[in-house]
Amino acid sequence: MSDLLRPPSTTLVEDAAQLLTSLRAEPPLTHCITNAVVTGFTANVLLAIGAAPAMVDIVGETEMFAGIASGVLLNLGTPTPEQRDACREAATGAAASGTPWVLDPVAIGALPVRTALAHELVAKRPTAIRGNASEVLALAGMTAGGRGVDATDTTDAASDAARSLAQRFGSIVAVSGPVDLITDGEEIIRISNGHELLTKVTGGGCALGAIMAAFLGVARGTDVSTLRTVASASLVYTVAAERAAAQSHGPGSFAVALLDALAALEPEDIAAAARIGRSER
Amino acid sequence: MSDLLRPPSTTLVEDAAQLLTSLRAEPPLTHCITNAVVTGFTANVLLAIGAAPAMVDIVGETEMFAGIASGVLLNLGTPTPEQRDACREAATGAAASGTPWVLDPVAIGALPVRTALAHELVAKRPTAIRGNASEVLALAGMTAGGRGVDATDTTDAASDAARSLAQRFGSIVAVSGPVDLITDGEEIIRISNGHELLTKVTGGGCALGAIMAAFLGVARGTDVSTLRTVASASLVYTVAAERAAAQSHGPGSFAVALLDALAALEPEDIAAAARIGRSER
């Protein structure tokens, strides 16, 4: 690939800056079906970065709405029967209209209802999959998963599972952890930005899935690859998290500062902060 | 009307100050059926200003509870089947007991389930209707509505729709936007307070509907008109928002500061900040 001739981190940084600029210029309508714990925080994260959230999770509304949205997030954190059917509808609507969508298989593995739903939805070939290492391993069938929403496995341990999922379903797979790993099944991008406080705020990971859906909406019609788009979302979010952590006195003030930092982040702020690695295979 | 002989803004300011004083002296039990995104924030806004929130949205409880509440909010942001029936029950209970109630038809227009429910509920003649311009236009049947929860129409564009709704259903109609417009179908009050950050916090508008329900509960048994009561809620809320914005560094700190400002606002603070216009027709 020609861009390997340039310092690779430069190009991703440029992509991220371009997508953030475009997002602010034309806010992507970001359709979220997400869990009851983080709905408000997720909407606030999307508003803060400049996207237009729409938390529509009612059967009878999600198929058509996924068709008009710029991007869709299906997060399985508290999947009531109503939400399970709404997710199925939304996946159908997204597929029919070509809307990019993100699957976040929260806490699958030990918990049977959501695990079955995640396997059903992943077969519909999401544009991107975001989870922690335990969730990605469980989705790939390589482990029984964590004991809940905690990641009990490391990001690198999930690397093979992520590549396998990406190849099987044509999805970009993002494994969140101290180092975020994003792969299309061949290339692997590693982003070392972020802060441990993100794990001390509920929805710290779930909101990243929503940012990915927003960025995927923005990237439609640009020449930024889907891999780079998902990595850009991760980069922007974790750079903002670092800035927020520097202003915080604990998890409460961090969550507040994260929203402020997402709103204040300028495209030109990304380059100096980015810590990116990349490899083939 | 005799109060046209006095500077009209003075009177509304006095009404707002009186209602805020009464609210603090005897907190109105404010029964909210609202969407999953903003339930916590709405309850916190009500607690901050001094009201007593009760987020009761279970079938079998809402009819009787609307009967003992001081005021009721029905917000259609995430109307599950359970919430739809709970809304119907609550509207029945409110009508039977004379409890004032507010309808907030969130994101109607494009989304079919909530649009049908909003038309069903408005026919039960809510005391007040609060929405953005797109929602008010959609409820009046004058447009297909926005693309989601965004207002894509301006407040003034919704002026005729607001007056029409007010006359048809005997409701006070409040259109939220950079300028809030409140009408009883004849008189129009315009409030220019507020801050753009209110649109960057999820529930910034939804919480105002809850404040209106609380104020309507307080106004029962006083001589403050329903039009003035709804306008007072808007005035108090947007004056607090301005104070909060002056203390904020972005949408995260603004949401926190708004709660602090609502709690700290004193009746005598309103006059100096109020920016009110009024017209017949």
Add this chain to the structure above:
Amino acid sequence: MSDLLRPPSTTLVEDAAQLLTSLRAEPPLTHCITNAVVTGFTANVLLAIGAAPAMVDIVGETEMFAGIASGVLLNLGTPTPEQRDACREAATGAAASGTPWVLDPVAIGALPVRTALAHELVAKRPTAIRGNASEVLALAGMTAGGRGVDATDTTDAASDAARSLAQRFGSIVAVSGPVDLITDGEEIIRISNGHELLTKVTGGGCALGAIMAAFLGVARGTDVSTLRTVASASLVYTVAAERAAAQSHGPGSFAVALLDALAALEPEDIAAAARIGRSER
């Protein structure tokens, strides 16, 4: 009891410090079925103190999950049909595996659906019951309860009801108020820490129920009594609340500061702040 020869407050302080240290060393998986208003805040409180929250409330998942969790909270604030069945399942799973569990009968008394559910669940003998005075009186059948989530009765008025419930169901009963009262049916511990701002944040009491579930999980296999464990949770939480209040400008900044204070609280901070009273009968 031999520890009556020592200053009794010293011992509870030591227990609380030991449990907090253990919680940080091995975060208890705390399974919460709680109301839609406070789910996010409750999870953030658990994360802040150092526990591992899991907000699992789906039928088909809660029985097995209550079996693997360290502690369980069943909070009846917004009990949809799905949540009611999930609570029944979780109580069964907790009983089968010996997982300690906390019942929080939010706003029972006037509201019929949750009142019936609370009576059904209390018969399954929760490890602990937490409520305000009105809720504890209603659960004991001694009053019709409050008008909603407000406590309209004082803590001391609920003292006999708390002792009666404790004796009947073998539960520790905690009555939250300006003074928290915790009893096993014989001994009564009174904790005078805390701050009025806790009543101005939605979920201020609900989150304490979750902390109790976490502490009960930590106490398994130690020699700290269940009474002392529940009192320790109350003590730690209310001491953190006092520290937060000292940093706050109102209810918004208090909620943020409470999360920071819970994360920052060290076991050795408890002794100087504790205000504890104790009596037989």
